[in-house]
Amino acid sequence: MKAHLLYAQHDFDFDGELPPNSQDLIQDLGLSTLFESMAQGDKFILDVSKRVMLTSLTDSEEITYRQHILADCIAYPEMARRLYEITVTSVRAKKGLWGHRSSHFPSSILSGAVRELEMFVGLLKQLRVLADGFVGQVHSDGFVTLFRSLQTDLDDEYFATIDRHLKRLRFQDGVLMSAELYKDNSGTNYILRSPLDIKLGWKERIGIGPRSSYTFAIPSRDEAGANALSDLVNRGLNTVANATAQSADHIESYFSMLRSELGFYIGCLNLKEQLQEMNQPTCFPVPIAWNNVELTFTELRDASLALRAQGPIVGNDIDAAGNMLILITGANSGGKSTFLRSVGLAQLMMQCGMFVTAESYRANVSTGIFTHFIREEDASMRSGRLDEELLRMSTITDQLTSHSIVFFNESFAATNEREGSEIARQIVRALLDAHVKVLFVTHQFDFAESFCNRQNGNVALFLRAERDADGHRNFRLVKREPLPTSYGEDLYNKVFLSSSNPN
């Protein structure tokens, strides 16, 4: 029995290390806000959502599989939350039981495991009831399969068999076990046996045939002997205790896997409800296979910013189908970084099976999502900063495969423009030639301009943060090639002149 709510064919690995680029993604894309909205104070959901979001899918069918399950959760939120509750109960009840795990005696392991199994069986019965109720309502492959397997695997006859075993495992009539000789002739390979009726042959019974058995008894005062004997019994119970304890563990990990996988969807439900309250549009994105070059969206917003912002925020539309490079230049505070984040975040949300904050979003999946943002806190250590940036780039390069996507924000500007541009140019050219998609926010004209006249010129899409005629920014980006100057002067004027001159 499997939960399989995150992948159709296998479990999600909740115990592995987070992907190495995780810390950068969290910091650069402002993921913490998103995680907190999903968790609503539940640390477990926070951890689960974080792992699922950061472990991007690369197969569009896998993405659709999750999208459908999420759609069921959105349609029947009470079902999703009730299922989740049962799994949470299993964890709490387990903690309340006297643990067998640390015992060194198979007999204690066995009795502890029997008690656990009794508790789990009760909860399994509750799962069955829920499956019976909703199997006709849900549409996603994930839920249909889950509920059907609960119905077939946990029928009434099966519950009766389990009860029978739980009684027998108390061994009221002693134990029978087989053994073999270890290499030093001591006993080994003790296996607990179901006893048969053994009848002695007549010759042996009257004492003239070869003996087929010998008996001895430990004197009741021989404490060491009694200990040795109970040690022997324990060895005999070893495999059955193991089988029983492992069965309890399997059922526990079934509940635990169900809880973790559902946790992600509960997180999505929480997030969806909040965005709805703020009237932010959401939609299920359309994932395209990795070997296409697609990126088209309307009214895309930075989900993280949407959750933090008090008022309305501006969305962007672009059509960058066929563009391997998107270079964003233009005015300071013109929404360049926000734009970059909104795309990165949407890409990440799409590739974990979630909805995105846009009216429509269509993009090819990437084999890896990476960010390389300027780090404000490094500004003071001028000399080491280029080193640090290059080191980070090198770490990213170690993880890159073709058809990845990299988001650069003001990278390699820690030296003069000529040198910085040369470094950036070589890196970006290498990336493009290795089929890595690049979104790059830059001030470095020398660098940006060199991609205007590349021979297969349609590779690059140029976006510019625009200003109105009066110098105000509207935070929407337009398709324009880079200009040799940025708008630092504008910003200066806005800050200094508008405050000193109210007109």
Next chain:
Amino acid sequence: MSQSERDVTQTETPSLVRNLSTGYDSPVSLNNEVADVETTKPSSAASTPGLFGSLLFEQSCDAEHIEDQNSESFVSDLNLDIIVSAIVAGQRDPGFVAKHFYNQLHDIQEVYSRQEIFRDLEDQTLLKALKDFAQNILQVDIHAQQIEKMQNHYQKEGWFLDEVAIYCEAISVLSARLNSCNLRSKRLNAFRNYLSDYVSSDEFVCLNIETNNLKKILADIKYSIRIKGLKVEVRRYEGESDYSAEVDKTFERFKQGAVKDYQIFYPGRPGMNHVGTRILELLARLFSTEFCALDDYCLQHVGFFDENIRRFERELRFYVAYIEYISPIRLAGLRFCYPEVSQESKEIFANDTFDLALANKLVSTRTPVISNDFYLKGLERVLVISGPNQGGKTTFARTFGQLHHFASIGCPVPGTSARLFLFDKIYTHFEQEEDPANMNGKLEDDLVRIHDVFEKATTNSIIIMNEIFTSTTLNDARCLGTKIMERVIELDLLCVYVTFIDEIASLGETIVSMKSTIVPENPSERTYKVVRGPADGLAYALAIAEKYHLTYDLMRKRIIS
């Protein structure tokens, strides 16, 4: 009394079995002590014609009479102590192995004979075969030690049978595996022939067959124990079904992934409590034919271990230890080569060579290792190393010394190719920890040590001097350095001289000047590059991009398509 009631206690099968623990040589030292076991035993192979001698020397007796050189100054100056203790760490009998790593050879044929063996051992199949063999022999020896601690007669016998079984298996497997290898070295070939004769000898064939038969007989014994309260019944197994499998099957549908194994691991072997002993005694009655056969077997095969094979396994550790030491360094992409050695020509060279101790350390932290080249042509004899500090001058000097040392004990050396001189002795003079209270004393002490060196050095020696005379004035240092260099030139010996005094480099035509280099824009960075000729700088930006392998060309190679 029926047959099954036959009394099987230790009194009935007398002393012979008890002799098991003392009747043959088991105590091969497993700890760090040097065990001179072999030296106390006359070699049984002396009576066998076409015998196998030694892996380390042409004459097997040479192995016993080597001097311990590990206290000489070149050992610590060249960091050989660090290297050798890392090589022998984790090896059986590290003292024995270490001794051979300090024992320089003075015969070209001896050097090449060891190189031949190392070359053969490049074959991973062969190496694996020999390492497996050594591992098996270790098990044999551990068994022998454990038997001594056992109390029960049948337990000792069972363990002895297992010991012999491991031995037979180890020998047969090794012989078969050696036969499928292409061996070029004389010594390994000799051993292979010896082993092949041994394996097909009647003695070994019988031992092997008897051991396997008896093992099978005992392994086929299957019995049942029924325990209720304090009562124990022992009987033959009647085919009752496995209950844990039933439990497993019932809960099978919940199988998730791997779960914890709750089986308790029961240690305590060897060793048996009195309940176990009672059961074993009853089993010996239930299965009396089988246990009688075991008694007979143990009487027959007390001294089964062949002494020549014992010696081979021990000497092999020298080669395996070195290979294991250099293999992570090789895996990191660094190369080793078999140097040509000469006692005539001093036209030496080495390409892409490096300091072994440093490489071992850097590779473990995944730090790149910088390699260097050097050569001496014609009448050139002396390398004078100067240049900025932290540039790898000392490392270079050590590399030069290590290279010659390891070449002289027959090992492959760091580098892609090398021709080296088979010296009579290496002398080193490295600056010692400075004692500010004893400045004058130090200079004097320096001179005394150098004088000693020149008393003993011959034209076939190697001298390595590192930053001497730093404790005196520049004028003094220049004058003393010049005098020392004149002695060096006069002796016409090979010398590396690390110095801050530029003039030394131009004292004669036999002297070659080399310089350490740094990255001019990033002087704190060590390069470890020592070259003939001046260093030149790259533009900072691209140099630093290159440092992180982020230029176009380097990146293209890094990204997996």
